[in-house]
Amino acid sequence: MKNKSLLSVLVAGGILMAGCGDTEEVKKEDKPATEQSEQATQAVDLTNELTAYQQFALEQMDQFLLETEKFVNLFKAGDIEGAKAAYAPARMYFERSEPIAESFGDLDPRIDGRLADIKDQGKGEEEWSGYHKLEYALWEENTTKGYEAVADQLLADAKELHALVQTVEVTPDLMITGAVDLLNEVSTSKITGEEEIYSHTDLYDFKANIEGAEKIFDILRSKLEAKDEKLVATLDEKFKAVDDLLAQHATANGGYVSFEELTEDNTKALAAAVNQLGEPLSQMGIILE
Numbered sequence: 001m002k003n004k005s006l007l008s009v010l011v012a013g014g015i016l017m018a019g020c021g022d023t024e025e026v027k028k029e030d031k032p033a034t035e036q037s038e039q040a041t042q043a044v045d046l047t048n049e050l051t052a053y054q055q056f057a058l059e060q061m062d063q064f065l066l067e068t069e070k071f072v073n074l075f076k077a078g079d080i081e082g083a084k085a086a087y088a089p090a091r092m093y094f095e096r097s098e099p100i101a102e103s104f105g106d107l108d109p110r111i112d113g114r115l116a117d118i119k120d121q122g123k124g125e126e127e128w129s130g131y132h133k134l135e136y137a138l139w140e141e142n143t144t145k146g147y148e149a150v151a152d153q154l155l156a157d158a159k160e161l162h163a164l165v166q167t168v169e170v171t172p173d174l175m176i177t178g179a180v181d182l183l184n185e186v187s188t189s190k191i192t193g194e195e196e197i198y199s200h201t202d203l204y205d206f207k208a209n210i211e212g213a214e215k216i217f218d219i220l221r222s223k224l225e226a227k228d229e230k231l232v233a234t235l236d237e238k239f240k241a242v243d244d245l246l247a248q249h250a251t252a253n254g255g256y257v258s259f260e261e262l263t264e265d266n267t268k269a270l271a272a273a274v275n276q277l278g279e280p281l282s283q284m285g286i287i288l289e
Contacts (some may be wrong), residue, residue, distance in 0.1 A: 099178025
């Protein structure tokens with residue numbers, strides 16, 4: 001997690017606003033008043049889709065808690081290599097469902113906050129906690145000693161998040177905006193290597209964010225197809241383009257190479273693919289209005 005940059009918010013907002021501009025107003029004016037009225041009252045019913053997304057988030061949080069417990073146990077046992085191996089896969093469950101996790105106040109930064117985020121908030125390093133502090137211990141200090149309390153707090157926070165997710169109210173805005181937010185997460189931190197600055201496991205987070213956004217798209221697929229089949233085809237194409245590029249950096253064991261192994265051309269290609277996905281993805285909310 002990182003604080004969303006003003007640029008990413010403006011870009012997402014600008015795309016959304018562009019879809020609601022003068023062209024749309026002209027189209028509305030060309031239609032009879034009765035047709036406009038009928039369309040205004042035909043709001044898309046997303047009840048089933050919201051339930052499906054909540055179930056997805058619950059499943060991800062179940063696995064996140066299990067994998068976090070496994071990671072913490074390895075960490076506290078002093079198994080540095082075991083904890084390193086468990087670190088990135090455990091975090092993927094959190095990253096896929098981050099739109100839900102971010103809705104619970106300070107739990108998200110306690111679990112997923114980077115040192116840079118803490119400093120940006122005017123806080124001291126002693127207030128830093130969560131996965132990234134343990135990442136620092138493992139990869140920078142090559143130790144687990146002295147960090148046991150941080151590991152205990154991470155597990156406690158994961159349990160609290162798991163309990164809160166059971167009661168969350170999933171709204172259309174949370175789900176649809178969440179897909180765009182996940183893409184912003186990729187463009188503002190994962191593609192730059194700023195998220196996992198010690199372990200360089202950014203591509204795991206990248207993949208999980210894309211999977212989270214794609215899951216939202218898949219849940220909404222039938223409703224989107226009823227409104228705009230061309231948009232659905234475009235999104236399928238753009239998601240595949242990103243997935244195909246990521247697959248080029250996969251390892252034989254199902255993981256991903258270190259972010260440090262990527263060339264400038266690699267990161268440019270990934271960034272371009274994400275940008276090309278962002279515009280049609282942001283149209284989902286407009287289509288389903």
